[in-house]
Amino acid sequence: MPLTGIQIYKLLPKTNCxxxxxxxxxxxxxxxxxxxxxxxxxxxxxxxxxSQLADAxxxxxxxxxxKADGHEVKSGNETVLFRHEKTFYNxxxxxxxxxxxxxxxxxxxxxxAADIYTVRYVGMDLTLDGxxxxxxxxDPAKFADAVSAVRATSHRxxxxxxxxxAIMAAGxxxxxxxxPLIYCADAGNWNAMxxxxxxxxxxxxxxxxxxxxxxxLTSKLKTKGINDLVLDPATRRLGESLIRQTQIRRLxxxxxxxPLGYPIIAFPGxxxxxxxxxxxxxxxxxxxxxxxxxxxxxxxxxxxxLVLRENIFTDPQKPxxxxxxxxxxxxxxPGDPVLxxxxxxxxYFSVANEVEGAGLPAxxxxxxxxxxxxLTAWAAGKFDAERIAKAVKETGVAxxxxxxxxxxxxxxxxxxGELEExxxxxxxxxxxxxxxxxxAFMKQVL
Amino acid sequence: MSVEIPKDTWSGSVRTVTLGATAAAGGTRSHTxxxxxxxxxxxxxxxxxxxxxxxxxxxxxxxxxxxxSPLLLxxxxxxxDDPASWAIAAEKAGADLLVLSLSLTGLNGHPxxxxxxxxxxxxxxxxxGLPLLVFxxxxxxxxNQLLVPVAEATKGERLVLGICEDKNYRTIVATAMANGxxxxxxxxMDVNLAKQLNILVRDMGIPPDRVLMDPTTxxxxxxxxYGYSVMERLRLAALQGDGNTQSPMIVTPxxxxxxxxxAKVGQDVPAAWGDWRERAIxxxxxxAVALIESGADIVVLRHPxxxxxVRVAIDDLMTVPETV
Ligand code: B12
Ligand code: SF4
Numbered sequence: 001m002p003l004t005g006i007q008i009y010k011l012l013p014k015t016n017c018x019x020x021x022x023x024x025x026x027x028x029x030x031x032x033x034x035x036x037x038x039x040x041x042x043x044x045x046x047x048x049x050x051s052q053l054a055d056a057x058x059x060x061x062x063x064x065x066x067k068a069d070g071h072e073v074k075s076g077n078e079t080v081l082f083r084h085e086k087t088f089y090n091x092x093x094x095x096x097x098x099x100x101x102x103x104x105x106x107x108x109x110x111x112x113a114a115d116i117y118t119v120r121y122v123g124m125d126l127t128l129d130g131x132x133x134x135x136x137x138x139d140p141a142k143f144a145d146a147v148s149a150v151r152a153t154s155h156r157x158x159x160x161x162x163x164x165x166a167i168m169a170a171g172x173x174x175x176x177x178x179x180p181l182i183y184c185a186d187a188g189n190w191n192a193m194x195x196x197x198x199x200x201x202x203x204x205x206x207x208x209x210x211x212x213x214x215x216x217l218t219s220k221l222k223t224k225g226i227n228d229l230v231l232d233p234a235t236r237r238l239g240e241s242l243i244r245q246t247q248i249r250r251l252x253x254x255x256x257x258x259p260l261g262y263p264i265i266a267f268p269g270x271x272x273x274x275x276x277x278x279x280x281x282x283x284x285x286x287x288x289x290x291x292x293x294x295x296x297x298x299x300x301x302x303x304x305x306l307v308l309r310e311n312i313f314t315d316p317q318k319p320x321x322x323x324x325x326x327x328x329x330x331x332x333x334p335g336d337p338v339l340x341x342x343x344x345x346x347x348y349f350s351v352a353n354e355v356e357g358a359g360l361p362a363x364x365x366x367x368x369x370x371x372x373x374x375l376t377a378w379a380a381g382k383f384d385a386e387r388i389a390k391a392v393k394e395t396g397v398a399x400x401x402x403x404x405x406x407x408x409x410x411x412x413x414x415x416x417g418e419l420e421e422x423x424x425x426x427x428x429x430x431x432x433x434x435x436x437x438x439x440a441f442m443k444q445v446l
Numbered sequence: 447m448s449v450e451i452p453k454d455t456w457s458g459s460v461r462t463v464t465l466g467a468t469a470a471a472g473g474t475r476s477h478t479x480x481x482x483x484x485x486x487x488x489x490x491x492x493x494x495x496x497x498x499x500x501x502x503x504x505x506x507x508x509x510x511x512x513x514x515s516p517l518l519l520x521x522x523x524x525x526x527d528d529p530a531s532w533a534i535a536a537e538k539a540g541a542d543l544l545v546l547s548l549s550l551t552g553l554n555g556h557p558x559x560x561x562x563x564x565x566x567x568x569x570x571x572x573x574x575g576l577p578l579l580v581f582x583x584x585x586x587x588x589x590n591q592l593l594v595p596v597a598e599a600t601k602g603e604r605l606v607l608g609i610c611e612d613k614n615y616r617t618i619v620a621t622a623m624a625n626g627x628x629x630x631x632x633x634x635m636d637v638n639l640a641k642q643l644n645i646l647v648r649d650m651g652i653p654p655d656r657v658l659m660d661p662t663t664x665x666x667x668x669x670x671x672y673g674y675s676v677m678e679r680l681r682l683a684a685l686q687g688d689g690n691t692q693s694p695m696i697v698t699p700x701x702x703x704x705x706x707x708x709a710k711v712g713q714d715v716p717a718a719w720g721d722w723r724e725r726a727i728x729x730x731x732x733x734a735v736a737l738i739e740s741g742a743d744i745v746v747l748r749h750p751x752x753x754x755x756v757r758v759a760i761d762d763l764m765t766v767p768e769t770v
Contacts, residue, residue, distance in 0.1 A: 082682070084675040119718035121667065211449045219447060238759055240767035242489050242739065250452050259447065279759045282732045283739060286674070300720030304666055304708070304728045308736065311671040346668060350707070357714065373669070379634070436707055 003053070005033040011049040012042065019043055060252045062262050064203050064228045064290065066093070066130065066157035066181055073129045073157050075230075075263040075290030081249055087315040092289045093129035094281075094305065095159055096297045097269050099136040100146035107149050114297040115154040119306060120353075122320060122345045126306040128156070132183075132293045133171065135162035140170035147174040159183055159205075159265075159293065165192035172200050181205060181291065183265070184232055190217055194224045203228035205265050209235075211247065215259035222259075229262045230291060236270045238283055245288040263290025270295075278305065285309050320345040321371035326395040327364040329355045334402035336361045337446050339431070339438075340388055341409055342369035342377050350435040358439035363401065367391045374409045385418035392423060405446070407431040453493050458687035460484040460743075462497065463655050463694050465543060465606060465628065466577025472602035472626065476575025479542050481658075481743040482694035487681065488741055491766040499764050500738050502753055503543035503579060503746045504536040505700055508566035509553055515710040517726055518748055530569040537574045539750035540757060544576050548592055550583040557588060560595040567596045571603065579606035579630065579696075579746075586614040597621040606630050606658060606696075612643055619650045630696055632660040635672045637679050641690040648690075658744070659693040665702035665709075666733045673697065674740045681741035697737050700748035703730035731755045738763070 009029035020042045022028045031037040032053075039045060039053055063076040073093035080086045096114045098107045111131055118125045131150050135143040143162060150158065151174070158180040160171045168182055183205040185193035190206075197204040204226055208214040211233065218229050233244040245264055251257040266289035268280035277294065278301045284292045285308055294302075314320060324343045329352060341351050343366050355362050367387050369377035377383035388406075398404060404426040408415055410433035419428050432441050462483040467473025483497025510526045511519075525532040533544055548563050567580055580596055582589035593607050594617060608630035610618045615631065622629045631647060633639035640661050647657060661680055663673030683691040703709050709729040712722035719725055730752040734745045738760065747753050 082675070082678050083671070084679055117718065119716065211451065212447050215447045215449050235767070237765070237767070238762040239489060239491070239765050242763065243492060243767065246490065247451050247492075251449065254452055255450075257449070260449070273758060275755050276758060276762075278728050278732060279735045279755065282735055286736055286739065298720060298724070299718055300722075300725035301728055303719055303725065304732050307667040308670070308732055311667065312674070314671055316671070316675060376634075434705075436711060 005030040068157040069155040097132040111153040130157035132159035144170040144174040205230040207232040265291040319371035324368035330361040332361040389422035456685035467604040501542040504541040506532040530573040533574040563592040581608040590617040644690040677740040694743035696744040699733035
């Protein structure tokens with residue numbers, strides 16, 4: 001949270017010496033708050049005030065970035081508690097966890113399947129972000145082997161999990177030169193963990209089940225020069241996690257409380273009931289986690305979570321749109337039908353995917369409906385006969401087809417009469433309501 | 447270091463609404479369900495105790511649905527052919543409430559008749575003691591034709607009649623008031639529309655403790671973010687003291703999720719979607735859990751396993767943690 005002019009004023013010399021070119025220190029403070037002048041313009045600021053003012057310029061939730069070979073996960077830099085207030089910026093990273101006492105074949109199988117996993121959602125290829133390797137055996141060599149096995153299979157960022165600094169050191173040596181996230185520093189081991197984090201430029205997760213202990217730890221680590229910190233408030237159930245994560249985000253944003261101004265790591269994979277892993281992960285996505293560690297790699301769980309993450313992190317001011325125009329699906333010929341819909345991306349892809357998936361050729365005419373779904377746009381007056389006719393003319397689709405057949409979405413069957421008037425030489429057909437039924441309709445009716 | 451946890455204090459609160467009436471109150475329900483009453487954002491137990499937990503309704507229909515996913519038809523089996531048996535099955539599955547959705551047409555293809563609607567509602571009330579919500583098909587004229595006789599035939603039960611929209615609220619509100627029922631209003635994902643409709647129904651004199659509001663939602667992947675944010679905004683407005691947003695909220699994640707291809711269909715879908723049944727249930731569950739955390743007081747679901755999972759989630763959210 002940026003400081004107000006008054007808060008800045010309190011840190012200035014208050015001598016009104018005018019060396020900055022302004023009549024008073026207060027006037028200078030106001031200019032600084034409005035970011036219209038630089039702090040260095042005042043030659044008399046004390047070093048202490050300088051560092052406090054620099055601190056205040058930092059974002060309330062620190063940005064922590066994990067990088068590895070072309071992949072990166074960014075977390076933090078959030079500015080609001082509710083997405084409608086502005087938007088959420090950095091999607092939390094989704095990591096799959098393996099344990100070092102699993103057979104190395106199993107580790108490799110799980111990691112390689114998760115590593116290559118991609119799923120298409122509204123034209124985007126969604127993937128997982130990385131892997132967490134946990135020491136379960138207590139044996140440094142085994143931990144190092146597991147880390148190496150994961151690294152040999154995937155190039156994505158890693159989280160290393162071990163409380164014993166000796167084991168952690170072994171894991172870090174296995175990926176020398178990389179900067180993973182290491183988990184975790186606690187009241188007992190923080191000094192040694194700090195040294196490891198420093199040595200490897202790693203981000204460091206901190207774990208404590210009370211907020212004051214968590215804040216103590218981050219403050220101590222900060223004095224040791226560790227800045228890339230991640231918080232684990234040690235809650236593992238829905239209720240307590242929701243509360244803790246809300247409290248942490250509020251303290252960071254509303255109170256500008258630096259010791260808790262870091263991204264949070266959540267462990268839905270620790271759920272006692274297997275079927276709750278997805279619910280915990282969903283909560284973590286919506287309610288403020290920055291790194292999320294899952295146990296299971298199951299497409300039927302990962303796909304809904306990836307979609308939820310896209311949904312929650314879309315900018316509420318901008319629906320995801322596609323470019324209006326004429327799209328060719330499966331190399332259409334002049335004899336193939338024209339299907340019409342809106343430029344809301346979910347709508348476009350629902351239709352395009354069905355037709356493409358069924359291998360049917362068609363001309364897909366995308367009307368500029370300001371990024372709204374069929375019914376929303378219709379209700380808002382952005383998808384009517386006039387707009388459709390305009391799109392037909394502008395795209396010149398009439399010159400591409402021999403049979404002028406145009407198919408309307410079933411939900412806007414009411415438009416067919418007006419469209420006949422707008423496009424007298426076209427054959428207007430009403431399609432099914434849902435895109436799933438389009439292929440059957442195209443095969444049987446067209 | 448001592449950390450002072452910031453607590454929100456609010457001037458407003460969500461109203462308390464009781465669904466169903468027992469014999470003592472002039473109905474026949476075995477028990478009632480009370481929702482709302484909140485003085486803080488959902489599950490912020492450290493600020494205010496949650497007055498009432500979110501309730502889970504299961505949707506049953508007056509006849510075998512034409513367009514439900516095979517997964518749903520399979521899990522409910524023969525019960526879908528008879529609303530009374532379906533009600534028993536839903537109660538056994540652990541529902542707090544039943545939603546009886548009336549179909550546009552009967553199996554014969556003709557519009558649903560008032561007699562058939564009344565028969566279905568009465569059959570459900572006879573076999574199950576759960577509080578009941580009756581939702582009409584969503585066509586203003588037909589809705590009025592069906593809901594009025596249902597309301598009259600079930601006088602005093604404190605049913606919830608839905609859906610009140612700007613086109614048809616008058617008749618539904620009037621019959622709810624005349625027969626001791628409640629209403630559910632629905633507006634398309636817009637804070638101002640929700641407020642306006644609330645003003646309209648309240649102007650007719652319906653007591654505020656007889657009104658639920660449905661701000662409409664979309665499924666995961668199909669607009670959930672709009673519903674989610676509108677609910678957060680409505681709940682914040684309610685706590686800030688805006689009397690037109692203080693009704694408990696009901697949403698239908700079941701209907702929405704099972705419309706999505708991801709839940710509905712098992713064939714000819716990408717391999718990356720994974721196991722069909724588990725994906726479908728996750729689709730419904732995650733939609734519901736996200737909405738519960740954004741302020742839903744009643745979620746209407748369709749699959750019994752989703753209900754089980756959502757209940758585990760609510761139990762957990764309602765547990766007041768000792769450490770926090
Ligand atoms: C999300 C949503 C919104 C979002 C907008 C999202 C967006 N970018 O479009 C917001 C909150 C902004 C919104 C606003 C409004 N909305 Co709205 N909204 C919805 C909601 C919940 C989901 C819409 C959606 O995304 N569907 C998913 C997409 C993929 O569906 P689709 O585009 O229809 O595509 C499907 C089919 O049509 C078909 N299809 C598509 N193209 C084609 C083409 C062919 C050839 C074929 C055969 C099939 C086909 O396939 C697709 C998948 O099956 C619906 C209710 C619901 N649950 O459906 C209401 C709904 C559409 N909204 C409605 C209304 C009234 C409005 C408002 C006018 C309210 C108002 N007065 O302010 C505003 C208008 C916007 C404005 N003035 O700026 C009403 C429309 C009522 C009606 N029947 O006319 C609905 C139905 C809600 C309701 N029951 O009242 N809305
Ligand atoms: S130069 Fe510094 S001390 Fe002098 S008036 Fe400006 S702000 Fe104040």
